[in-house]
Amino acid sequence: MSAEPRPGQAQPGPLQPGPEVPPRHVLILGGTTEARQLAQALAPDPSVRVTTSLAGRVTAPVLPPGGIRIGGFGGIAGLAGWIVGHDVTHVVDATHPFAERMSFHASEAEALTGVPLLALRRPGWSPQPGDDWTFTDSLAEAAELLPGFGSRAFLTTGRMGLHTFAHLPDTWFLVRSVDPPTGPVPPRLETLLARGPFTLDDERELIARHRIDVLVTKDSGGSATAPKLTAAREADIPVLVVRRPPVPQGVPEADSVPAALRWLAEVA
Numbered sequence: 001m002s003a004e005p006r007p008g009q010a011q012p013g014p015l016q017p018g019p020e021v022p023p024r025h026v027l028i029l030g031g032t033t034e035a036r037q038l039a040q041a042l043a044p045d046p047s048v049r050v051t052t053s054l055a056g057r058v059t060a061p062v063l064p065p066g067g068i069r070i071g072g073f074g075g076i077a078g079l080a081g082w083i084v085g086h087d088v089t090h091v092v093d094a095t096h097p098f099a100e101r102m103s104f105h106a107s108e109a110e111a112l113t114g115v116p117l118l119a120l121r122r123p124g125w126s127p128q129p130g131d132d133w134t135f136t137d138s139l140a141e142a143a144e145l146l147p148g149f150g151s152r153a154f155l156t157t158g159r160m161g162l163h164t165f166a167h168l169p170d171t172w173f174l175v176r177s178v179d180p181p182t183g184p185v186p187p188r189l190e191t192l193l194a195r196g197p198f199t200l201d202d203e204r205e206l207i208a209r210h211r212i213d214v215l216v217t218k219d220s221g222g223s224a225t226a227p228k229l230t231a232a233r234e235a236d237i238p239v240l241v242v243r244r245p246p247v248p249q250g251v252p253e254a255d256s257v258p259a260a261l262r263w264l265a266e267v268a
């Protein structure tokens, strides 16, 4: 059979592109290594548009590829409005495990908009044989217990909660943060401006040089700041570990970037 058109029959034109499929738009609530890694992993995919949102706490943040927006949304309604107004198709809450308010806002925004939400949360740390850890429910409880554990503290809980320790005149503090602390701080304090990851050698050296006899940390999890725990174990010093705050119920969780990518591939 001939494929030639008969006289009078319309000539087939060049292939017309089909109706354009709008790219998926993933909003990553960021501020963590995992958030950056997720944006990096999605960057080569032309069918995905990525926007990473940062709170704006750090003066010179390391920026991931893709779109960036900086600053609060103005509460739950503001976040929901942004999601709808920017045709967001998926939200990944990749904020720090201690960014409690933002995680609840993200969950409330899902309820308002119906746009699916995933929480990307790295697993917490667990004590190993030889560790001397005491868990607390809050920074305030850690501050209350601290004088009973040591007098030269390595405080790695971030500059925002430093005021919680400001009333402790007898403890000497080594504070490590990305930006300089502001607001009330303890009277005996040395600040070390540094951004992780930190190596085991870094941490051993700090603990020895400053004669640290107690470490205070949040249960942030992840590998970038874990060597301090190994160094504390080796130096035989106690660690006060602040437990993670509660998370919103019913939000699916991924504990790694590959698991988050699988969720994004599965959830239309």
Ligand code: NAP
Residues within 6 Å of the ligand: 029, 030, 031, 032, 053, 054, 055, 057, 070, 071, 072, 073, 074, 075, 076, 078, 079, 094, 095, 096, 098, 099, 100, 101, 102, 103, 105, 157, 158, 218
């Ligand atoms: P938070 O208490 O949960 O959030 C307070 C407010 O900051 C939120 O209500 C929201 O303002 C704004 N916000 C938080 N994360 C945001 C984001 N990714 N994009 C836009 N706005 C955001 O949070 P936080 O503990 O202050 O932490 C702030 C940021 O620092 C987070 O993104 C977190 O990932 C990062 N971080 C926190 C810690 C920590 O220990 N808390 C450690 C490392 C990094 P609106 O209500 O106006 O939207």
